[in-house]
Amino acid sequence: MDLNTITDVRLARSRADLVALCTTVVPLAGGSALFGEPQNHLEGFVDLMTLEWPALTVTPDGLDIAATCTIAELSRFPAQPGWLAHPAFFQCCTALFGSFKVWNVATVGGNLCASLPAGPMTSLTAALDGEVLIWSPDGSERRMPVTSFITGNTTNILTPGEVLRSIHLPLRALEARVGYRKIALSPLGRSGAVLLGRLERSGAFVLTVTAATVKPVQLSYDALPDADTLRADVERLDEWFTDAHGAADWRRAVSCVLADEIREELA
Template sequence: MDLHTVEALRPAHTRDDLRLAAGETLLGGGSWLFSEPQPGVTGLVDLTAMGWQPWEITADGLSVAATCTIAQLLEPPAPPAWVASPLFRQCADAFLMSFKIWNTATVGGNLCLALPAGAMISLATALDAEAVVWTPDGGERREPVAAFVRGPGLTSLQAGEVLRSVDYPIAALQGRTAFRKIALTPMGRSSAVVIGRLDGDGGFTLAVSAATPRPYVFRFDTTPTTADVRLALDTVDEWYADPHGSPDWRAAVTLELATEVCAELA
């Protein structure tokens, strides 16, 4: 879509270039930005010109730049110990998008858009990923993605802050995972996504997204029973409502998917 209100496009090469003027907004992949009118946006600041490496394998795990595309996210040669690596492809497939979009849409864009069905949100919360945020004073702060995303279209980003990267800890990457998703139609947007992770010490993480306005993460000392899962889901204070599913249906299918996830990892 043509953004007829945009009058200027400038590349960002340094942190100082990320200071936005009135009417400016950051441009990553632009797969959402150019999908609908953006009244009030008069300038774009190209974040991809920063030249960040898409991803880096470190001693602590995997660091993924905010400008990393979905296609690039699937490139890292996962070490054998990274048992959770298939989850990256499973979440990418949850987008139900063409390969053209995979080569454009970015990890950071999906997180900052903060849609309940954001597949990168599901991935990051299930693997205890941290958002690395650049602050206007030249510093940075870190926050679990599960807390970074606060509701539909709402994140913890403050004025002048920029999402720099998403860091996946090695301990989570070494856990066994199980993935479940449901939608009202075969090619529809996710109505509920449930991911389980069983760590080497027996600890169990259950991540719920798409069915709720924000992601939820539940932790157990061992693989939970159906009763344990039901008690955990009872603490969800709101189930999401949109054309892709009613709240009561989403609550019911989330319990079913969670039960399947626990059974697979038991």
């Protein structure tokens, strides 16, 4: 939709150009979330795409994903030797409720910053123990897990002037076996629940629940749990919510079923 209150769009060429950010001037990347609903409080944008950050960088420690990396770029990223979790990239990209046009403009960072419960990039990066890098206005930076970055339904820890720079996925998680499950009330509807289970080489198991909860929730075990233990732990979660895409009790029930399917797959 048109944002008629925007009077200025600045093209960022360096970090120094980000000083213009404030409560009424915000970062712009793909814009699929910003232009999806009225933003009457905004007066300007600072375009991050002109910073030309490398979209995806393989490092000895894992993978760095620029906040400006598009969903399309991530979906096409080739498998790396030993990265058993790689199929989850495309699986989570296909959980995005949008056409190919959206895929080509929507960004990984934008999806995280929108902080919707059903954000598929939240599902992927949280499940793989992603860590965000945040640039602060004073020139400092801070890092934190994706599970701490998202605080609730459409809320996160960013303050005015801060920018999500990148997301790091550790090699340990990328080398793990991953099981993925998604359910929605309609074939093209927003996800009602997205669960990913990760079984590491050490035998440790981590289940990440998203879309069904207001923020990503993880259950961690030293070894693959039995069916009864996993079900009881999923049922005890209290972040379930109700909206047009599913009732809280339905989300809890289907999450228990999907969690057990993942457990059996990875076993």
